Amino acid sequence: MGMEEEMWSKVKPRSNGRPSQEAEERFFKAGAEIFATNFPTPEGWPWFDSANLKAAAYRSHREPLPDDLVDELTWCSETFVEYGKYLREARFVRRVRFVAVCLVVAIGLGVALSWYSGRLG
Numbered sequence: 001m002g003m004e005e006e007m008w009s010k011v012k013p014r015s016n017g018r019p020s021q022e023a024e025e026r027f028f029k030a031g032a033e034i035f036a037t038n039f040p041t042p043e044g045w046p047w048f049d050s051a052n053l054k055a056a057a058y059r060s061h062r063e064p065l066p067d068d069l070v071d072e073l074t075w076c077s078e079t080f081v082e083y084g085k086y087l088r089e090a091r092f093v094r095r096v097r098f099v100a101v102c103l104v105v106a107i108g109l110g111v112a113l114s115w116y117s118g119r120l121g
Contacts, residue, residue: 047068047072053086056069056083056086057086057087057089060087061094
């Protein structure tokens with residue numbers, strides 16, 4: 001009997017076809033143990049350090065992400081969470097820069113307009 005068959009033999013379905021609560025708890029416990037390891041590769045994660053993730057997040061609006069980073073974001077939740085944090089930070093910085101440029105232009109136009117109206121009258 002294979003491992004999969006052995007696992008299914010321990011699952012006792014209810015009358016509605018769903019596994020029992022005990023079987024569900026065993027399943028979730030086994031899944032938690034699997035995902036607590038270096039799943040899915042034994043080489044270990046992450047391939048990208050924080051500096052590379054931050055640089056990729058800041059460049060993401062100008063160029064596409066490298067394929068190996070996309071693979072890691074797909075498989076490694078820690079990298080995905082960290083990249084998301086840097087991406088939100090990069091978007092905030094871009095918005096602040098845009099607001100700062102708009103503010104400088106508005107102040108410049110206001111000063112120029114007041115100077116021009118002062119010369120007229």
